[in-house]
Amino acid sequence: MRAVTVRPGRQDAVEVRDVPDPAPGAGELLVEGVAAGVCGTDLDIVAGDYGWAPPGRDRLVLGHESLGRVRHAPDGSGFAPGDLVAGVVRHPDPEPCGACAHGQPDMCRNGRYTERGIKERDGFAAELWCVEPSCAVRLDPCLARGGVLIEPGSVVAKAWEQVERVGARAWFEPRRVLVTGAGPIGLLAALFSVRRGLVTHVLDRVTDGPKPALVRDLGAEYHTGDIADVLAAVRPDVVIEATGAGPLVLGVLTGTDAYGIVCLTGVAPAGRDLTVDAGAVGRDLVLGNRAVVGSVNGNVRHFRQAADTLAAADQDWLERVITRRVPLDRAADAYAAARSGADVKVVIDLDPSAS
């Protein structure tokens, strides 16, 4: 079978290679790849800045945003041939730490977790892959195309769970939400927000392209401009920060409404110093009982929440978030397109019948 591979730690090119078909372990599902999404973590791996091959190998199969169709499922697995599935990314560390032992590898304490397509486990950008039933989530058949967004959806589901659980430390009935960044995470965060009945605002830099209409078609308001001005106008109870950009990370630390909760989900390169009045930031957080919570990854429960929310969404809207589909044999083009920044979500089509 063919798979998208890279040598982590090196800057050489992505290669679509013929590799041996994977052999399902006891109890595992054998899955035909339908599509794999491309995100910033993939670009970091392709650039040689991140990623680890499985032990004893120099090549990693890329892809942690998955969509596949079950070819073979063992009896009693709870899955059947033809089921549409997505695979969980992060697996528990071997120790395991307390979080991993409690089914929360997304909260792993010791950093020794493994991740499909990222850290010591082959990913899903392949014509065939295997997965343990406990790490697979069945998707509604309506998600035959948009279902490749389940993984970013799981990140958003976890972020919203963090907001709600941090909010539940006292009385909490949020009304206004600001999402910073209208990439896939930001757009899905806005979708989850709107579906909760919250008044939703999205801030991004661009005035053209598909983002403004994608936001407005959710029933949310699209903003460009300065973060401080937008915060002052919206006074959000909740901020989902989805860019990682320093000025936005700093900007959203102040300016929410009292008891505001900021969830940081974005990661950007370190190394750019900004100035901040830390006394003022601290004062604002303390006197307003405000909270900031970082959130990364998602466990199988968050994948299930994402599967439910995306199945209930407008499938045409989900498809519009995917602005480019590249066939497997031109996979390198997918990473180049994603790097250019002009797209919202780039996806590699793995199923030859779809091309």
Added chain:
Amino acid sequence: MRAVTVRPGRQDAVEVRDVPDPAPGAGELLVEGVAAGVCGTDLDIVAGDYGWAPPGRDRLVLGHESLGRVRHAPDGSGFAPGDLVAGVVRHPDPEPCGACAHGQPDMCRNGRYTERGIKERDGFAAELWCVEPSCAVRLDPCLARGGVLIEPGSVVAKAWEQVERVGARAWFEPRRVLVTGAGPIGLLAALFSVRRGLVTHVLDRVTDGPKPALVRDLGAEYHTGDIADVLAAVRPDVVIEATGAGPLVLGVLTGTDAYGIVCLTGVAPAGRDLTVDAGAVGRDLVLGNRAVVGSVNGNVRHFRQAADTLAAADQDWLERVITRRVPLDRAADAYAAARSGADVKVVIDLDPSAS
């Protein structure tokens, strides 16, 4: 009766004045003042930078850290003459907002709350005061001297509640705690930490005076030096920041262990710019699932928690936190001493028999 008064918004001196005895409203307790603590908020009021007199008046009775003894209690109030009591500081806003309506004025959303000795309500630095039974907390008789620390204890009880509720959003079994600042809030935060069985570290600047021994006598470790070095050595699961100082507020945003929780409780003046790599801070918060929560004030439940914890503490240790006691007729000296920074906690003795 005599009371410590000030004209909020002016820099003129604190005055101990003869004022009319307060008349208890229906159902209220009449309380003889035993002691009133002095804290940074009092100094801000005395400096003319904060504080509001009751409507229609220009003078405010100071004092939000209270200790008193019930002189008269209505039948059915749940209190009896001779009971040692402390009064809650913040009262709900008149609207009320959702938080105030749910008994959480400490989480008030609209800022229209009132506060005894701070905002539109006379305080407790008086020979007599009145209080509604619902805003009074009975203290164990062993707290006849240390009980004046109940209000800062309530701030700490709330801070710990925030940590535990934010921690409970996923698996959480903290072991190591760092408290920054060994003032009254920091010392009480360390007391609460030790009583939870946690390995407790305290960072402060000073190497002399009573702080090092107060920390060590709790069974905690005392540190001086750079925050980054201390964080690297301790790798705390929880940080209670009790200074508000910009470099510490910024410093503790990174460097906790994975899933670390930082509770900010300190407030310092704004206006001093520092340099920060916001991208690195955001990355650390996101990839480590870290959380930062600001916490101010405490509601009656937190006062009760503080009353329980302080009653179970070593009373000699509590008394050592109070490094200066000033009689009522020299109250102005108490504020001057507190401003000098050489003391840990300065208290005004209101009961002439104690002087």
